[in-house]
Amino acid sequence: MTDSNELGREGNTSRREFLKNTGRIAAASAVMAGISPRIYAGSNNTIKIALIGCGGRGTGAASQALSVKNGPTKLVAMADVFEDRLSNSFKNLMKGQAEKKDVPEDRKFLGFDGYKKAMDCLDPGDVAIFATPPAFRWVHFTYAIQKGLNVFMEKPVTVDGPTTRRMLELSKEADKKNLKVGVGLMVRHCKGRQQLLERIKSGEIGDIIAMRGYRMGGGACTTGPKPSGMSELLYQIRRFHSFLWASGGMYSDFYIHQIDELSWMKGAWPVEAQALGGRHYRGNNVDQNFDTYAIEYTYPDGIKLFYDGRAMSGCKEAFCSFVHGTKGSGVVSTSSHYPGKVRTYKGHNMTNDNLIWRFPQPEPSPYQLEWDDLIDAIRNNTPYNEAARGAEASLVSTMGRMAAHTGQVITFEEALNCEHEFAPDVDKFTMDSLAPLRSDSEGKYPVPQPGILKNREYKEFA
Numbered sequence: 001m002t003d004s005n006e007l008g009r010e011g012n013t014s015r016r017e018f019l020k021n022t023g024r025i026a027a028a029s030a031v032m033a034g035i036s037p038r039i040y041a042g043s044n045n046t047i048k049i050a051l052i053g054c055g056g057r058g059t060g061a062a063s064q065a066l067s068v069k070n071g072p073t074k075l076v077a078m079a080d081v082f083e084d085r086l087s088n089s090f091k092n093l094m095k096g097q098a099e100k101k102d103v104p105e106d107r108k109f110l111g112f113d114g115y116k117k118a119m120d121c122l123d124p125g126d127v128a129i130f131a132t133p134p135a136f137r138w139v140h141f142t143y144a145i146q147k148g149l150n151v152f153m154e155k156p157v158t159v160d161g162p163t164t165r166r167m168l169e170l171s172k173e174a175d176k177k178n179l180k181v182g183v184g185l186m187v188r189h190c191k192g193r194q195q196l197l198e199r200i201k202s203g204e205i206g207d208i209i210a211m212r213g214y215r216m217g218g219g220a221c222t223t224g225p226k227p228s229g230m231s232e233l234l235y236q237i238r239r240f241h242s243f244l245w246a247s248g249g250m251y252s253d254f255y256i257h258q259i260d261e262l263s264w265m266k267g268a269w270p271v272e273a274q275a276l277g278g279r280h281y282r283g284n285n286v287d288q289n290f291d292t293y294a295i296e297y298t299y300p301d302g303i304k305l306f307y308d309g310r311a312m313s314g315c316k317e318a319f320c321s322f323v324h325g326t327k328g329s330g331v332v333s334t335s336s337h338y339p340g341k342v343r344t345y346k347g348h349n350m351t352n353d354n355l356i357w358r359f360p361q362p363e364p365s366p367y368q369l370e371w372d373d374l375i376d377a378i379r380n381n382t383p384y385n386e387a388a389r390g391a392e393a394s395l396v397s398t399m400g401r402m403a404a405h406t407g408q409v410i411t412f413e414e415a416l417n418c419e420h421e422f423a424p425d426v427d428k429f430t431m432d433s434l435a436p437l438r439s440d441s442e443g444k445y446p447v448p449q450p451g452i453l454k455n456r457e458y459k460e461f462a
Contacts, residue, residue, distance in 0.1 A: 045071065045072070045379075046071075046072040046073065046074050047071065047072070047073045047074075047125070047126055047127055047375065047378065047379075048073075048074055048075075048076045048121070048122050048123065048126040048127070049062060049065050049066070049073055049074065049075045049076065049126070049127050049128075049129065050075075050076065050077040050078070050079070050118040050119055050121060050122050050126070050127075050128045050129065051075060051077070051078045051079070051089070051118070051129045051131070052078075052079045052080075052114070052115045052118055052119070052128060052129060052130055052131065052132060052140060053079075053080060053129070053130060053131035053132035053133075053136075053154075054078055054079075054080040054082075054085045054086045054088075054089035054090075054131075055080075055085055055089070055131060057131050057154055057184075058089065058129060058131030058132075058154070059089040059092055059093060060367065061129050061131055061152060061154065061184070061371075062075055062089075062093055062129060063093060064367055064368050064370075064371045065127065065129065065152070065371050065375075066093075066097055066100045066101075067097075067368060067371070068368075068371055068372055068375045069372070070372065070375055070376055070379060071375065071379055072100075073100065073127075073375065074100050074101070074102055075093065075100060075101045075102070075103055076102050076103060076107060076121050076122070077103060077107040077108075077109070077117075077118040077119075077121040077122070078090060078103055078107070078108050078109070078118065079108075079109040079110070079114030079115050079117065079118040080109075080110065080114065080132075081110065081111060081112060081114070081234065081237060081431075082110075082234075082238065083110055086108055086110065090103060090108070107121055111430075111431060112429045112430055112431065112433075115132075115136075115139075115140050115143065116143055119143055119144060119147050119149060120147075122147070122149055124147065124148030124149065125148065125149070125150065125378070126149055126150065127149065127150045127151065127152060127374075127375075127378070128140070128144050128149045128150070128151050128152075129151075129152050129153075130144075130151065130152070130153040130154060131153075131154045133237055133240035133246040133247050134154075134155075134156045134157060134158065134159050134246070134247050134248060134252070134253075134394075135159055135163075135240075135245055135246045135247070135422070135423050135426050136426060137153055137157045137158065137163070137167065138158070138163055138166045138167055138170060138427075139426060139427040140153075141153065141167070141170050141174075141387070142170060142427075144179075145170060145173050145174050145177060145179065148177055148179070149179070150179050150180040150181065150374075150378055151174075151179065151180075151181045151182070151387075152181075152182040152183075152184070152371070152374060153181070153182070153183055153184065153387070153390070154183075154184040155183055155184045155185050155253075155256055155257070155390060155393070155394065156247075156248050156252045156253065156256050156390075156393070156394035156397060157183060157387065157390040157391055157394050158248075158391050158394040158395065158398070159244065159245065159246075159247065159248040159252060159394070159398065159422055160248075160398060160418065160420060160421055160422050161395070161398070161415055161416050161417055161418035161419065161420070161421075162418075162419065162420075162421040162424075163421065164391050164394060164395045164398070164415075164416060165416065167387060167388075167390075167391040167394075168388055168391055170387065171385060171387035171388040171391065174385055174387060175385055178381075179385070180374060180377045180378050180384040180385065181384070181385045181386055181387045182370055182371070182373070182374035182384070182386055183386040183387060183389065183390030184370070185256070185257065185260050185386070185389075185390060185393060186337070186338075186366040186367050186369070186370040187257055187260065187261045187264075187333075187337060187340070187366055188260070188261070188264060188366075188370075189366045189369040189370040189373055190338070190340055190363070190366040190369065191359070191363060191364060191369070192339075192340045192341070192342040192359035192363050193261065193264075193332065193340055193342055193366075195342070195359060196265070196330055196332065196342040196344070196359070197264065197265055199330070199344055199357065200265055200323065200325070200330060201267075203327075204327075204328065204344055204356065204357075205323065205324075205325030205326075205327050205328035205329055205330055205344055205345075206325035206326030206327030206328060207325055207326045208265070208266055208303055208323055208324070208325050209303060209324055209325060209326055210303065210304055210305075210306070210324045211262045211265070211266065211303070211304070211305040211306070211321070211322065211323050211324065212305070212306050212307075212321065212322045212324075213255075213258040213259065213262055213305065213306070213307040213308070213320075213321040213322075213333075214258075214307070214308050214309075214318035214319065214320055214321070215254055215255060215258060215308075215309050215310075215318070215319050216308060216309065216310035216311075216312075216315065216316065216317055216318045216319070217310070217311060217317050217319065218311065218312070218313040218314075218317070219281075219291075219311050219312060219313050220241075220250060220254070220311040221241040221242055221249065221250035221253070221254075221287060221289050221311065222242060222285040222287050222289070222311075223239040223242040223285060223286060223287045224284050224285060224286065225284060225286055225443045226286075226439070226443060231431070231435075232434070232435040232438070232439070233429065233431075233433055233434065233435040234431075235435075236435050236436075236437060239287070241253055241287075241289075242286075242287030242288065242289065243287065243288055243437055243445070244288050244422055244457060244458065245422035245423040245436045245437055246423070248394070248397060248398060248401065249287075249288055249289045249401065250289040250290075250309075250311060251289070251290075251293060251309065251397060251400065251401040251404070252394065252397045252398065252401060254309065255293070255307065255309050255397060255400070256393055256394065256397045257337055258307065258321045258332075258333060259297070259305070259307060259393070259396055259397055259400070260393040260396075261321060261332050261333065262305055262321055262323065262332060263299075263305070263393070263396065265323050265330075265332060266299055266303065266305075266323075268299050268300055268301075269299075269392055269396055269412065270297035270298055270299050270305065270396060270399070270412070271298060271299065271300050271411060271412050272297075272298050272399075272409055272410065272411045272412065273295055273296065273297050273298070273396075273399045273400040273402075273403040273409070273410050274295075274296050274403050274408075274409045274410075275293060275294060275295040275296065275400055275401075275403040275404035276292075276293070276294045276295075276404060277290035277292055277293045277294070277404035277405065277448075277450070278290055278291065278292055279291055279447065280292070280312065281312070286439070286443060286444050286445055287445070288445055288446070288447050288448070288458060289311070290404060290405075290448070291310065291311055291312050292309065292310045292311075292312070293307075293308070293309040293310075293400075293401075293404050294306075294307070294308050294309075294404075295307045295308075295309075295400040295403065295404065297396075297400060307400070319333065319335050319336050320333050320334055320335060321333040322350075324348055327346070327347075328344060328345050328346045328347055328348070328354075328356065329344070329345050329347070329348045329350060330342065330343065330344045330345070331343045331344075331345075331350065337366070338363075338365055338366055338367065339361065339362065339363050340359070340363065341358070341359070341361065341363075342358070342359045343355060343356075343357065343358040343359070344356040344357045344358075395412070395415055395416055396412070396415075398415050399411075399412060399414075399415035401457070402414075402415055402418070402457055404448075404450070405448030405450060405453075405457040405458070406448070406450055406451075406453060406454050406455070406456070406457065407450030407451040407454070408454050418455075418456070420455075420456040420457065422436060423436040436460075437460065438460065438461045439461070440461055445461075446458040446459055446460060446461055
């Protein structure tokens with residue numbers, strides 16, 4: 001395998017080349033079908049699971065992995081850098097279906113090398129769950145490919161241009177081994193949204209002319225000064241939503257779903273973004289996020305997606321997304337990711353009088369459906385690799401975030417080819433490592449400076 005530290009670091013990659021390469025994935029998977037290291041076809045073949053990253057989302061993903069109906073699964077190993085998170089996750093998972101968990105103390109691993117030890121407990125063809133901060137995705141994915149393991153990784157899967165290019169290359173390596181890879185953009189597995197997409201394609205609301213998305217809620221992803229007795233590195237990982245190197249910040253973690261679902265409805269990725277953003281009521285918070293974001297994405301045909309994000313208590317809240325066409329409109333999200341309660345309307349006044357169609361309730365959970373689909377692909381050895389698409393969605397999130405943080409119009413190519421890698425040594429971390437981000441003498445961290453820093457989102461302190 002190509003050295004992962006060198007993947008994607010040579011030359012520039014155009015958007016056309018990027019998308020052309022990702023388009024080859026399905027064909028490559030089909031060619032490689034039949035050489036999977038292990039096929040689970042019989043009802044008695046148990047797929048073993050290792051959970052790497054034991055926070056709330058990782059615990060939820062493990063629970064869903066153990067709830068599939070198309071054959072037995074069993075959790076056999078867990079890893080995290082925080083003992084309390086591993087312990088709490090284990091306790092929560094043991095509350096039900098205890099027969100599906102076999103994680104003795106010697107298969108609970110702490111530390112930055114725990115991901116290797118957890119994956120070493122699996123056989124080729126088993127599944128590793130990656131739910132750590134996104135900065136570690138490419139590191140863990142590299143090892144899973146070496147081990148011949150299938151993967152479920154939470155979104156976002158990249159946080160900057162260099163890691164996006166690296167993830168694309170790793171996706172190709174996974175295809176060469178016929179590995180199955182799921183990415184936690186679960187809305188694409190939602191039955192209601194799938195039917196909505198077909199209705200849009202059939203012309204029910206006409207040609208798309210605009211799209212809107214909103215995620216506006218109370219204060220979030222903030223953090224106060226580092227507590228005493230905790231290393232800088234572990235503090236930043238513990239509060240990873242507050243630091244761009246670890247997560248892409250609030251923008252990437254919160255907004256990627258709706259940006260992805262609307263681009264899915266459009267059938268394209270945007271080619272550029274311009275944005276506004278600002279920091280307002282900061283108090284003693286030292287994170288790198290803005291409180292507000294307003295983004296205008298432009299698609300290849302000129303159609304716009306307008307996205308508004310806000311994390312301020314006491315303001316109007318909204319969590320929804322919409323598609324507008326020449327004949328009507330559609331609701332993609334109603335008040336959260338699930339239930340979507342998708343609907344279509346005549347015209348743009350979304351009233352009951354204008355209702356064309358709504359998906360019946362209750363609807364199945366896409367969080368479970370994405371696992372059903374992944375395990376089904378493993379057992380039936382069908383092509384299944386969402387890594388490249390996850391990287392594209394992550395890059396489009398980076399593009400909008402970078403536009404807000406620099407005050408510039410940022411194209412797909414500029415985001416992809418930006419050389420500012422937030423944490424280039426993340427694969428070398430130990431408990432004694434220095435954090436990628438340093439604070440100043442007052443305990444504050446570098447923040448975006450739109451119009452001053454035009455080519456990078458922040459400048460590290462010396």
